[in-house]
Amino acid sequence: MVRKIGLRYFKKTFLFAFILSIIIFLPFQRVLVIEDAKTNKLLAYLPLHRNKDTFEISYTHSIHLSNVVETYTVLKDGTIRQIELTYEDTAIGMPSNAEKGEIFKLEDGKYHLLNMRRDMPSIYMRTAQVVGTHRIISNNHELDLAEVIPPGSLILLTEQRLALWELWKGVNIVGRST
Secondary structure, three states: OHHHHHHHHHHHHHHHHHHHHHHHHOOOEEEEEEEEOOOOOEEEEEEOOOOOOEEEEEEEOOOOOOEEEEEEEEOOOOOEEEEEEEEOOOOOOOOOOOOOOOEEEEEOOEEEEEOOOEEEOOEEEEOOOOOOOEEEEEOOEEEEHHHOOOOOOEEEEEEEEEOHHHHHHOEEOOOOEO
8 A cells, every 4th residue: 555655656756847847948938049159158038929029139330330220030940030221321331222122211311221031040249349339129128238248249149949947047138037
């Protein structure tokens, strides 16, 4: 009788531990990961949702010192697609016209490059060291990258699925620190 109770208790405990392990370690949450490009250390992440997988990178252009906003969407296969670019000056490093299928317009003193379909597997980016800041904006939340990343750092942005334990060790940039 004692053996049956002990075996039943062991089975229930094992099943509970197994299910808990799956919940904690199985990658399920689709996120835009910001990691150190040299060490692959998770620095921050942005949860992606089915209809809200668009984000912006906003920064001050280092030469003409005006604001630039790049808009991206993350496709279901993890591809990052640039869909829009907004800026104030067509000086060095900024486009002065549109490529095939894109729309280039001037509105309210800003240049807009629309209908972009520039796909990439990831984005390598060096954060501002001297001039301006880099910010990531999504779902009306904004993160100044200098808050979590040292100036001049090389970072990598990719789409990944993270498990609960990975989510707990990063910084969720939509307002909750984990």
